[in-house]
Amino acid sequence: MKIGVIGVGLIGGSLALSAREHIPDVELYGSNRSAANLRKSIDLGLIDQPLEQKMIKQMDVILLSIPVDTALSRLSDLLDEINDNALIMDFGSTKAAICEAVALHSKRGQFLATHPMAGTEYSGPAAALPDLFTNKIQILCETHKTRPDLLEWAQNWFKKIGMNLREMDPVEHDQHITYVSHLSHISSYMLGKTVMEKEKDQSTIFDMAGSGFSSTVRLAKSSPNMWIPIFKQNKHNISDTLSQYIDNLNNFKTLLEAEKFDELHDQLLEINGIRQILEGISETTNNKENGK
């Protein structure tokens, strides 16, 4: 089986490692807009050889793991080029635009839109990890539009990797992911910006980062090449959610300045409920051990 990875970075490279481990006799081809990173992905054993344009039609599966704007602009042409039994999957953080772009394509059945809930703040082939997807959620969109045999192959592979599959409407996906991912990235970027502006002494940031900053600012290390296209495609959801975040911060500031500490205490106590949600425990069994 021949798999072509377009964009052998953190996600594409980790997918390549997972393919090598779980798919017998797989041959891995890859491309990268950076020649240096392409060489590195061969040196690291992520792929066997470069994926040239003319080889697209020989691939059984194409994994599209490039920024969401270039993925969007290339998908239709790639569908035109692949052979009639090949499957293309994308792994981007927005799903509405890409699903809409190929909705009427004659080869729509050969495409599967996915979004793995996995990643790190690092990018490039050297950031690829063999177990990046183990026990992670893989979101699949519009599975009814993918040809059943190709869908089944993809689902089996993801399950072998250890992923838990969940179906979601692409428009709903883009809303949900705004809350839990895109907003987190913006809050983290702006936190990094604020601290770098206020704190001119870098050694003090370094010395004191263990007090909470290092985890909240982690995502501010993420590549703008990946994130700007996401913010662009998901602009309306992000703008709306960002407004609410800013409102909440302004409200906190007003309560603080008015010294309404009882009200703030109750608010924070309610927010503590996020612990149970993250641990997968329903609200009804909340154990408010931090009770006032």
Next chain:
Amino acid sequence: MKIGVIGVGLIGGSLALSAREHIPDVELYGSNRSAANLRKSIDLGLIDQPLEQKMIKQMDVILLSIPVDTALSRLSDLLDEINDNALIMDFGSTKAAICEAVALHSKRGQFLATHPMAGTEYSGPAAALPDLFTNKIQILCETHKTRPDLLEWAQNWFKKIGMNLREMDPVEHDQHITYVSHLSHISSYMLGKTVMEKEKDQSTIFDMAGSGFSSTVRLAKSSPNMWIPIFKQNKHNISDTLSQYIDNLNNFKTLLEAEKFDELHDQLLEINGIRQILEGISETTNNKENGK
């Protein structure tokens, strides 16, 4: 040597574990406003027995690890009570108010104000960790006001635990810590609030949390009992820094809505410099590998 831990929680309990490991023949006494947690701290072996009020004068060292408001209100009385060779140290996240409160106390030399750059989002004795302070920064304030023999003992113990000592003026401490810790906590609390308001489906938060949310929202699990007094004592610094954070978020939103993506890209690229700062690499050697 007799050590009394007032507030055997995450910090006090971890200090007790470190004392037991590094101080020969130590006897550990402790108190807790919760009787259940006091019993738990004995069961867990953090302390040997309860610290009663009448035993204060028998202690060689008192570790004050309670919320910053109660620490502030109790410190003067405790100084009155201890014997003439005992040392009291506090470990709170604000330093200006407590240093000011005892500035003129006749036993000022028997107090040392500290703030360890260590912690987790959990609280209570069960959250105590034996290696919480290993390789962490310990901030000491106004060391020239502490009696040299008592200061030396404290410094030696912290070094034995594996901490790196740094001196800081208490007023400057409260400014620096606002940027790297207090703002992080507020941004995380308000992120948790926003997501809980927008996303009514808890299972979706749970499923998608791996996409960035879990690390940015980690601090939102922190106890309001600890944090409200900190916000109260450090109100002015926090209000000022929060304003700048909100300004940066509003500016991001304006650029997003105006589709000024090149400007946003440059901004995020600059923020990526936080990676080098967190790794302790100076700005001059920045390797902007995410170049556009």
